Amino acid sequence: MPYRAPVNDLRFLLDHVVGFDQVAASARHAEATPETVGAILTELARLTDDVMAPLQRVGDTRGATLDNGVVRASPGFGDGYRQIAEGGWVGVSGDPDYGGMGLPISLSAAANDMMSGACLALQLNPLLTQGQIDALEHHASDALKALYLPKLMSGEWTGTMNLTEPQAGSDVGALTTKAVPNGDGTFAITGQKIFISWGDHDMAENVCHLVLARLPDGAPGTRGISLFMVPKFIPDQDGNPGQRNSLRVVSLEHKMGLHASPTCVMSFEGATGWLVGAEHAGMKAMFTMMNNARLMVGVQGIGVAEGAYQHALAHARERVQGKTPIEGGTGTIVDFPDVRRMLVQMKAEITAARAIALACAVAIDMERATGEAEWAARAALLTPIAKSYGTDTGILVAQLGVQVHGGMGYVEETGAAQFYRDVRVTSIYEGTNGIQAMDLVGRKMMDGGDAACRLLEEVEANAEAARATLPTLAEAVWDASETLRETVEWLVGQDMQDRFAGAVPFQSAFARVLGAHYLLKAALAEGGEGPRTALATFHVTRLLPEYRALLDQARAGAAGLYALSVEDLAG
Structure with a gap:
């Protein structure tokens, strides 16, 4: 069943429900006119529907592999990623001074909603880069910004975040990765990180890791943690990928879903890194990235819910089973009260979750446009709700989608189960x-x-x-x-x-x-x-x-x- 981006629903919520008109009226985002918004969403829909959606099943059945120390992406993912990058969708909200579009976070949320519904495993790659861009814009030195941001915005390089260690999950302060000064302004990073999404791949020239580590004088707990940029290939004097850094992928996790998104165990073995932000202030910088990511993970759940809903509705409109219970019915299961109940609940949950996420994005845009504390407080309040309800909605709707399919939902060939398997992790990562x-x-x-x-x-x-x-x-x-x-x-x-x-x-x-x-x-x-x-x-x-x-x-x-x-x- 082909995916169709919910452009009309997104436009209605932006235009009539969540207050996007305030964003468009601000000096910072005066270019976000209704005509511009419509053109952006329509253009992106062509990418999601025609390029990304066909990769959904391929990525599930032929996932990423580790081959002689290099992660190989699923068939077709390289071309799909290239079209995302060439369309400018990685840097959709990035600073135009470094090659970004400079569009509101609200439109970035809408874009990630559409891309997640088409193919979550592929969407996760540019999403991580967007989070890294946000962290660098706020905390990196001018030199690091000038070197990394244009490459990340263009999609030539991709970004990751490296927090978790075997003994340090939600308790980030328990990490043991070390950073030792090299005496030349760089640091030697040594340690192991787990659950690193898209930690390596063959779709871009370089993979840039933001790594939390502790300096020798770092205090115990989160107060002593610093953040470092550790690229796979160390940039040469011209800013191009040069010498291979001292890091490697130890293994890929075998997962319930998201098979096309490689989840890596990363080993840093005296790898060269550069400090991002102040010493011992790594958590502040990383939270900039995580707060962006938490909203967008909620959006991931909503996007997958949309895909699962469309899949279930198409099946319900085609599946003939028994005598139709209503006069003038279609003769398919969509006419049965309990099937209709599930479908309407799916749509109601998606619409509610989408509105909450977009309202959160609007608050972020308004805080950035005005600097007003009230908007900052609104964004902070809505972020955990948007993340949790968006991902809970993805799981619930995907589960209902399997139920609508009946026995065929339990058969992998229908594709219904993939939505559930893929979305299940979203309520876990980026903070349960x-x-x-x-x-x-x-x-x-x-x-x-x-x-x-x-x-x-x-x-x-x-x-x-x-x-x-x-x-x-x-x-x-x-x-x-x-x-x-x-x-x-x-x-x-x-x-x-x-x-x-x-x-x-x-x-x-x-x-x-x-x-x-x-x-x-x-x-x-x-x-x-x-x-x-x-x-x-x-x-x-x-x-x-x-x-x-x-x-x-x-x-x-x-x-x-x-x-x-x-x-x-x-x-």
Whole structure:
């Protein structure tokens, strides 16, 4: 089944729901006119639909391989990557002074949504480079920027991030990779990193690694970590790939999915590296990259959900099974109530998650355009929600897609299972969704819940504006928002252990309320009658009510989690 980029849905959300007009009205992004946005998304759709989507199954069945120390990409991936690079899509939001398009993060999010839906394994490569570009723009020296950014923006070189070690996963401060000064401004990097996506390949001239390591005088924990640029090939005096650096791929992981995206074990053996940012300030620089990546990983989940939904809908419209249950029906399973329930839920979840992610991107754009602290707080608040709900949506929708296919969904040849296998990791990497929830109730509530309450004030104001047109939906959204606000006020008065115990259900409840809010806005923009209104009605009546049970869980505290001892759990 061919993938078709959801250009119309993205345009509608940008134009009518998430406030992109504010971004386009800013001096920084005055070129992002409706005509420009339309042209960009239409052009990218040709790439995703005609070039990337045909690589989806090839990459799954003929994954990346390690051949004599070199990683070989799946058949066709080199040409697909080349077309991504030549189209300028790697540097879509990069600084124009270094060859980027300089477009808003909102459009980068829309682009990554489309590319993820077409072929997640290939999209992951430029996404990592985009994160590296962001980190270098904010923290690298002028010399490093001048050398690396043009090559990364053009796609001639690609980027990775190297954090995790066998003993240091979420606890990054436990890393043991060492950086020793060479006396000439460079450093010798020694250590092993695992789970390095696209850590090597044969699609570009050079692979540039951002590596977290500890200097000899680095303090224990995260405070003593520095960040280094460690390229596969050391650039010569003309800035071209020269001598091979002292690093290698030890092995590739054998994974549940994403077979075409090589996940490498990397060994750095006195490799030459250059400091990025200040000494012992590596986590600050890396978080710049990770925050960008967390939003875009949420977008990955949404893109895969779109692909899985399209796949399931096509099957449901073709599969004849039994007598049609409705008069004038198609005679296919799409007419059956439970199949229709799954399909409508898939679409509602995708639309809600997409709106939340785009709203987060708009907040990032506005903070960069205005420098206002309120926009920064909004972006920070929405990032963990966008990441977790976007990836949860990808997993749920892909799982429902298998169910819609019935027994054939369990057969690999249909392609339905691949969406689930590929997307499953997104709730794990770039900070598990549980860690996102802890961040939401911890760091993001250090303001006493002010940013959350300001956002909920907007939700309630929109609900008030909708009362005349859609009174029942408006009342339900207003009530949900008010209950969530009360929970925020309760939450900030609790100790951190009790907050963490209810963090995941709290985060899920927040996503449910925001999703209903954005779908209600879409219904209002439609005039209160039409398919978007029907979708909003489904969400508000069938999905939104979950928030009550979720908030009950959020308030339950930590004690019940420890009522069973470890021995009890084992027994």
